[in-house]
Amino acid sequence: xxxxxxxxxxxxxxxxxxxxxxxxxxxxxxxxxxxxxxxxxxxxxxxxxxxxxxxxxxxxxxxxxxxxxxxxxxxxxxxxxxxxxxxxxxxxxxxxxxxxxxxxxxxxxxxxxxxxxxxxxxxxxxxxxxxxxxxxxxxxxxxxxxxxxxxxxxxxxxxxxxxxxxxxxxxxxxxxxxxxxxxxxxxxxxxxxxxxxxxxxxxxxxxxxxxxxxxxxxxxxxxxxxxxxxxxxxxxxxxxxxxxxxxxxxxxxxxxxxxxxxxxxxxxxxxxxxxxxxxxxxxxxxxxxxxxxxxxxxxxxxxxxxxxxxx
Numbered sequence: 435x436x437x438x439x440x441x442x443x444x445x446x447x448x449x450x451x452x453x454x455x456x457x458x459x460x461x462x463x464x465x466x467x468x469x470x471x472x473x474x475x476x477x478x479x480x481x482x483x484x485x486x487x488x489x490x491x492x493x494x495x496x497x498x499x500x501x502x503x504x505x506x507x508x509x510x511x512x513x514x515x516x517x518x519x520x521x522x523x524x525x526x527x528x529x530x531x532x533x534x535x536x537x538x539x540x541x542x543x544x545x546x547x548x549x550x551x552x553x554x555x556x557x558x559x560x561x562x563x564x565x566x567x568x569x570x571x572x573x574x575x576x577x578x579x580x581x582x583x584x585x586x587x588x589x590x591x592x593x594x595x596x597x598x599x600x601x602x603x604x605x606x607x608x609x610x611x612x613x614x615x616x617x618x619x620x621x622x623x624x625x626x627x628x629x630x631x632x633x634x635x636x637x638x639x640x641x642x643x644x645x646x647x648x649x650x651x652x653x654x655x656x657x658x659x660x661x662x663x664x665x666x667x668x669x670x671x672x673x674x675x676x677x678x679x680x681x682x683x684x685x686x687x688x689x690x691x692x693x694x695x696x697x698x699x700x701x702x703x704x705x706x707x708x709x710x711x712x713x714x715x716x717x718x719x720x721x722x723x724x725x726x727x728x729x730x731x732x733x734x735x736x737x738x739x740x741x742x743x744x745x
Contacts, residue, residue: 435448435449435530435532435533435534435535435537435547435549435601436448436449436480436485436528436530436531436532436533436534437449437529437530438464438478438516438526438527438528438529439526439527439529440523440525440526441515441522441523441525441526441527442521442522442523442525443523444543445543446529446539446543447463447464447526448537448539448547448599448601449463449478449480449485449534450463450534450587450601450602450603451479451480451534451603451604452477452478452479452480453477453478453479454474454476454477455471455474455475455476455477455478455518455526456471456472456473456474456475456476456490456491457471457472457473457475458473458474461473461474462474466518466519466523466524467523468518468519468520468521468523468524470493470519470520470521470524471491471493471518471519471524472490472491472492472493474490474491475489475490475491475495475518475519476488476489476490476491476495476502476516476518477490478510479507480533480534481507484509484510484531485509485510485528485531486507486508486509486510487502487507487508487510487516488502488505488506488507488508489502489503489504489505489506490504490505491504491518493519493520495516495517495518496516496517497510497514497515497516498511498514498515499515510528510531511528512528512531513527513528513529514527514528515527515528516528534603535549535550535603536550536574536600536601536602536603537549537550537601537603538550538555538557538567538591538598538599538600538601539598539599539601540596540597540598540599541590541596541597541598541599542596547601548598550567550569550574551568552568552569553568553569553710554566554567554568554706554707554710555567555568556703556707557591557593557598558593558594558595558596560704560707562700563699563700563703563704563707564578564579564593564594564696564699564700564703565577565578565591565592565593566578566703566706567585567591567600573585574600574602576589576591576600577725578699579684579695579696579699580725580727580728581725581726581727581728582725582726585600585602586600586602587600587601587602588600588601588602622643622644623643623644623736624641624642624643624713624735624736625641625642625643625735625736625737625738626639626640626641626642626659626663626709626735626736626737626738627639627640627641627642627647627737627738627740628656628659628660628663628737628738628739628740629740629741630657630660630739630740630741630742630743631741631742632741632742632743633743634657634742634743636652637652637653637656637657637660638650638651638652638653638656639651639653639656639659641709641712641713643713648712650708650709650712653704653705653708654701655701655702655704655705655708656705657691658687658691658698658701658702658705659705659722659723659732660739660742661687661690661691662680662682662687662723662730662731662732663732663737663739664739665680665682665731665732666679666680666731666732667739679731680731680732681726681729681730681731682729682730682731683728683729684698684699684728684729684730685728687730702723702730705722705723706722706723709722710722721733721734721735722735
C-alpha cells in the first residue's frame with residue numbers, strides 16, 4: 435500500500451498497481467491542476483519487486499532533482515521526491531513503498547489505512563458495526579442496512595464516524611491468501627442448532643460441522659437469527675419457492691423484536707462476525723443472512739430450532 439504525499443498541502447494518495455498522475459480526470463488516479471502538468475504526466479507502477487516511474491509529459495519529471503529520460507522506467511527509492519511541474523504543489527514525496535493491496539483509505543487523508551480481510555471488515559468497529567466490506571463471488575461488496583452494493587475502485591464507504599475511499603488492487607483477487615478462493619473441493623457442511631428457552635428470553639447456538647458440535651453460547655443476536663429462521667421455515671411450509679422464502683422488511687423485523695432497525699443491523703453483523711470466526715477453514719460458503727433493498731432473510735445454512743414458546 436504505497437503512499438505519495440504532496441509537499442504543499444500534505445494530502446496523500448494511495449498507489450494502484452498502475453497509477454497515473456496528470457490533469458485528465460478520466461485517465462488519472464491522482465488529478466493535478468497546475469497548467470504546466472500534462473494530461474497524463476507520469477505513470478507509476480508496481481513491477482512485483484519495486485515501484486518504478488516513467489515520464490509521459492511535455493515539460494518533464496524529476497526524481498530527486500534528476501530529470502527522467504522520457505519513456506524509460508526508473509525505480510523509485512524510499513523517501514524519493516518527485517516533481518511533476520514547476521510549482522511546489524507538483525512535488526510529491528514517496529512516504530511508503532509497500533506492495534499494492536486492496537484497502538480502505540481515510541477520505542480526509544488522515545489516520546491509518548484499513549487492510550481488508552476477504553471474509554469481513556466491520557466498520558467503524560466490531561462493537562458497533564454499521565457496514566461490512568468483504569469479498570464474495572469474485573468481487574468486493576459493501577453490506578449496509580439497506581442492502582448489498584458492489585464496490586468499484588474509488589467508491590466511498592461511509593459510517594456515522596467517518597468515510598473511506600475503497601482502493602482496489604487487482605492482484606488481491608487471485609491471491610492464494612484468500613481463504614474463500616482456496617477452500618477445499620469438498621467443503622465441510624455446516625448446520626446451525628438453536629436452543630430457545632420456553633419464555634423466549636434466552637437463545638443459545640451450536641455449530642455442527644463434520645460430525646462435531648461447537649457451542650457459541652447464549653447471545654442476544656442468536657434470537658435475531660432464530661426469528662429470521664422461523665420466517666423462512668414458515669414460508670417453506672406454506673409452499674413458497676426457495677427464492678421467495680424468508681424475506682421480511684427490516685422495519686417489520688425490528689417491530690417483531692421490539693428494537694430499532696439500526697440495532698437489528700448491529701445484531702446481524704455481530705452474529706455473522708461470531709459465526710464466521712467459528713467456522714472451520716474448509717466450510718461451505720453459504721450466506722448466513724441475505725439482503726435486498728429494505729429486506730433481509732435467513733440464508734442457506736441448514737438449521738434446527740429446539741424449545742421456545744412457538745410450536
